[in-house]
Amino acid sequence: MITSEQAKQYLQSQGIDAGTTPDFIIIGWVELANSVNDCLDANYSANTALLIQCYLISLMAYAQSDKMLSSQTSPSGAARSFKYKNFADRWKAQLNLLRGLDKSGCTTDLIPPDPTQNSFAGIWLGKGGCL
Template structure:
């Protein structure tokens, strides 16, 4: 049985984190995450785990878009607003998502993951 994540739920989580995104972008990200429902159902995850996997996946997809928070505002008419983009919590969310989804259902989603560095040593003899 598929768990439904709503725009309101994502907005609530983003608000707690201090970020914002448009309803259109959120609903589009939700639609993308909904494509892994069959995998999540087959993996046998609990409803709570599926909810977190889907919510975190949507937030991570949004983090590649225009998810931002106001970091400072100035006024008496030298009006200025500065934004901070979603970079600080991304690594932690990715780590949490990986531990929640050992079956790899989210691997097919457009979530930017850090690339590991591989070093090869060439020895000539």
């Protein structure tokens, strides 16, 4: 079972600024990740289950935003920088981590739809004439 504090720590370690994510959102992600505890407990060690839940929560966070905190300084020189990595690559890497661990498919129904697959292309043809 993952806690909200563990989720925040993991998100921050991945460069996702969990400090600006509302607590109620993180609580919702944690609740979803914990909804598969029975399946995880039946198939994995406690540590592997925790990793699976971390990866699931990070996928939910990645699906929401592509902005990541890259550096932060303070003692009075307050500065923050953000970077925008290739979202499709980050998404696929995190998804592969999750799927690599969750061989039993406990989290399959909770994984957000792949936002990198929503591209559309097409041609509109029209034929007109006069009466």
